Amino acid sequence: MSATAMPEPSGHFPSPLRGGVRGGAEGTAEFNPAPPPPPAPPRKGEESDVGASGYNFAYLDEGTKRMIRRAILKGIAVPGYQVPFASREMPMPYGWGTGGVQVTAAILGRSDVLKVIDQGADDTTNAVSIRRFFAKTSGVATTTRTTEATVIQTRHRIPETPLTEGQTLVYQVPIPEPLRYLEPRETETRQLHALAEYGAMHVKLYEDISRHGHIATTYAYPVEVAGRYVMDPSPTPKFDNPKMDDCPALQLFGAGRERRIYAVPPYTRVRSLDFEDHPFRVQEFTHPCALCGAEGVYLDEVLLDDAGKRMFVCSDTDHCEGRRADGHVGTGDAI
Amino acid sequence: MYVAVKGGEAAIDNAHQLLAEARRGDPSVPELSVAQIREQMALLVDRVMIEGSLYDPDLAALALKQARGDVVEAVFLVRAYRTTLPRFGASVPLETGAMTVARRVSATFKDLPGGQVLGPTFDYTHRLIDFTLAAEGATAPAAEAEPHADAATCPRVTDLLAQDGLIEASPPDEGAPVGDLTREPVDYPADRALRLQALARGDEGFVLGLGYSTQRGYGRTHPFVGEIRVGEVAVEFVPEELGFAVPLGRVRLTECQMVNQFKGTGAAPPQFTRGYGLSFGQSERKAMAMALVDRALRAEELGEPVTSPAQDQEFVLAHCDSLQATGFVEHLKLPHYVDFQAELELVRRLRTEFERKSDSVEMQEAAE
Numbered sequence: 001m002s003a004t005a006m007p008e009p010s011g012h013f014p015s016p017l018r019g020g021v022r023g024g025a026e027g028t029a030e031f032n033p034a035p036p037p038p039p040a041p042p043r044k045g046e047e048s049d050v051g052a053s054g055y056n057f058a059y060l061d062e063g064t065k066r067m068i069r070r071a072i073l074k075g076i077a078v079p080g081y082q083v084p085f086a087s088r089e090m091p092m093p094y095g096w097g098t099g100g101v102q103v104t105a106a107i108l109g110r111s112d113v114l115k116v117i118d119q120g121a122d123d124t125t126n127a128v129s130i131r132r133f134f135a136k137t138s139g140v141a142t143t144t145r146t147t148e149a150t151v152i153q154t155r156h157r158i159p160e161t162p163l164t165e166g167q168t169l170v171y172q173v174p175i176p177e178p179l180r181y182l183e184p185r186e187t188e189t190r191q192l193h194a195l196a197e198y199g200a201m202h203v204k205l206y207e208d209i210s211r212h213g214h215i216a217t218t219y220a221y222p223v224e225v226a227g228r229y230v231m232d233p234s235p236t237p238k239f240d241n242p243k244m245d246d247c248p249a250l251q252l253f254g255a256g257r258e259r260r261i262y263a264v265p266p267y268t269r270v271r272s273l274d275f276e277d278h279p280f281r282v283q284e285f286t287h288p289c290a291l292c293g294a295e296g297v298y299l300d301e302v303l304l305d306d307a308g309k310r311m312f313v314c315s316d317t318d319h320c321e322g323r324r325a326d327g328h329v330g331t332g333d334a335i
Numbered sequence: 336m337y338v339a340v341k342g343g344e345a346a347i348d349n350a351h352q353l354l355a356e357a358r359r360g361d362p363s364v365p366e367l368s369v370a371q372i373r374e375q376m377a378l379l380v381d382r383v384m385i386e387g388s389l390y391d392p393d394l395a396a397l398a399l400k401q402a403r404g405d406v407v408e409a410v411f412l413v414r415a416y417r418t419t420l421p422r423f424g425a426s427v428p429l430e431t432g433a434m435t436v437a438r439r440v441s442a443t444f445k446d447l448p449g450g451q452v453l454g455p456t457f458d459y460t461h462r463l464i465d466f467t468l469a470a471e472g473a474t475a476p477a478a479e480a481e482p483h484a485d486a487a488t489c490p491r492v493t494d495l496l497a498q499d500g501l502i503e504a505s506p507p508d509e510g511a512p513v514g515d516l517t518r519e520p521v522d523y524p525a526d527r528a529l530r531l532q533a534l535a536r537g538d539e540g541f542v543l544g545l546g547y548s549t550q551r552g553y554g555r556t557h558p559f560v561g562e563i564r565v566g567e568v569a570v571e572f573v574p575e576e577l578g579f580a581v582p583l584g585r586v587r588l589t590e591c592q593m594v595n596q597f598k599g600t601g602a603a604p605p606q607f608t609r610g611y612g613l614s615f616g617q618s619e620r621k622a623m624a625m626a627l628v629d630r631a632l633r634a635e636e637l638g639e640p641v642t643s644p645a646q647d648q649e650f651v652l653a654h655c656d657s658l659q660a661t662g663f664v665e666h667l668k669l670p671h672y673v674d675f676q677a678e679l680e681l682v683r684r685l686r687t688e689f690e691r692k693s694d695s696v697e698m699q700e701a702a703e
Contacts, residue, residue: 061419095666125347174666186523187524212685235671237673237674301672
């Protein structure tokens with residue numbers, strides 16, 4: 001509750017800062033006046049202060065960041081387990097990556113270099129918008145180069161360039177529960193996870209095979225993490241699933257609307273669910289990228305005219321640009 | 336030749352400029368002031384406050400102006416702002432029995448202490464467009480109220496019923512800390528306080544539809560409006576360093592006490608049960624719908640079969656929030672071409688296999 005029915009003259013509105021209390025631990029006191037928790041260990045020289053934008057570093061107050069970091073740590077300790085967290089209402093809509101944004105805000109330090117991609121590209125509107133948000137609220141360096149980034153926030157893709165130790169990949173997740181479309185009730189699915197009862201998922205995949213001859217799941221393809229929890233890899237195409245396995249980078253998943261965080265620590269086994277006689281397979285493209293000639297990468301299909309002319313180009317724009325800078329040339333042909 | 340699309344930044348900036356222009360509309364028409372919205376679109380302001388979970392009429396009016404009158408967008412602005420506010424504690428429970436009522440009606444008793452007070456209501460207006468309102472500048476004569484003999488004492492109808500034990504007792508305040516669903520993730524099953532929080536923030540249209548569904552047999556509760564009251568209530572707070580309550584100000588509220596039939600069980604005698612609705616400002620539709628759904632959600636507690644959407648707390652709580660709903664529905668307009676490409680590939684492969692199969696069937700038939 002803020003101001004009550006006080007007839008404050010119109011035109012007077014408190015600044016978003018409310019006296020600058022947001023940065024301090026006092027400013028985030030919740031209902032129970034417990035002593036403030038010990039400060040989280042500073043990450044790469046980060047200090048709690050108010051940035052040039054008038055907001056705390058990376059927007060969220062330090063108390064909220066601490067709460068999110070706890071959820072992240074728990075997620076790392078129990079790979080693939082969905083940790084409930086008190087997701088905040090962010091200044092962008094649910095569905096636009098509020099979970100990923102909160103995770104990134106909680107882990108970002110001053111020396112980090114941030115890359116944001118959507119559909120593999122740095123220049124899609126929502127990637128631009130999120131990158132600007134952090135540039136404005138944290139002032140950290142941003143990049144489009146996968147190799148230069150320390151934190152990469154993504155929607156729907158994993159970069160083609162292999163990730164390395166010390167990098168963190170933050171996924172935006174719409175529906176964190178892999179069993180949700182088989183069982184809509186949270187009370188039920190939590191129990192199924194507790195009992196590692198994943199029979200329904202295998203039956204679903206089996207039914208696909210009996211009906212279509214293939215597993216008809218092409219994205220958000222379920223994986224088993226560290227031999228225990230079945231996890232939704234977010235709606236990345238299954239093409240990207242093998243990149244999650246034994247990955248040197250830390251992978252964090254944030255679902256804002258559904259209020260869940262989960263994680264895959266570096267070098268963790270991530271296995272896509274399959275059957276002995278129907279092994280997991282990724283998409284294959286018959287053409288190389290028309291711009292850089294890359295094969296074995298994920299491609300976007302671009303329509304060029306209304307007569308069915310189209311072109312296949314790299315979905316990962318940084319990968320494509322890097323290859324072209326190195327002298328690789330595609331045919332440039334439409335198909 | 337195709338060149339990878341660039342220019343997201345410029346496109347966003349231009350879109351924002353266009354939005355600002357569209358928001359202002361025709362510049363030859365005078366601009367709305369926030370005070371005009373607050374005073375003349377008061378019920379809209381109330382809705383933004385209740386669904387935004389923040390009592391601040393000026394801020395809600397400004398949000399409506401910024402949002403071009405889009406309620407959900409205005410709620411969004413208020414909520415995102417609310418997130419940044421520090422919490423310094425919970426107020427003393429409001430004493431709605433001490434409300435300065437502007438309106439108070441009971442559908443269960445013809446007359447009662449405090450009387451029936453119609454107040455400012457659309458209830459008995461004839462919905463004929465008043466073209467005289469199109470002529471600006473006219474001021475309506477000030478309304479004057481008759482002094483009311485017992486206006487000072489306006490006890491709640493449910494308290495009067497409770498004296499005879501005809502209605503279940505209000506659960507006692509055990510001083511337990513107040514949950515806050517904006518600060519902790521909801522853990523199902525959620526207690527009644529959290530459910531009421533969710534319903535109060537819930538989208539008016541959604542809660543209204545659910546409440547309506549209970550009246551049409553999907554989790555029927557046999558409701559009567561025990562009472563609806565609208566008016567101002569003092570908000571008090573006990574600062575730790577003082578140890579006694581100090582007034583913070585007054586808020587305008589609408590409270591609805593629904594009285595519902597209950598046949599009793601082997602252990603409990605037949606008595607009426609309660610459904611409760613509370614909202615900021617004057618929002619009777621919301622408070623009534625909320626009270627209907629609150630009672631429906633108590634089905635399990637009262638040993639009634641849970642068969643309908645309005646009785647199912649996971650269904651109601653997970654879907655009543657307009658921001659969550661609009662976010663997930665509207666995010667479909669974000670690019671999905673990576674996933675769509677994956678689906679395209681699958682459909683093309685399945686179609687090729689389908690054609691191959693039907694070709695071989697045809698060949699087989701021709702050979703026979």
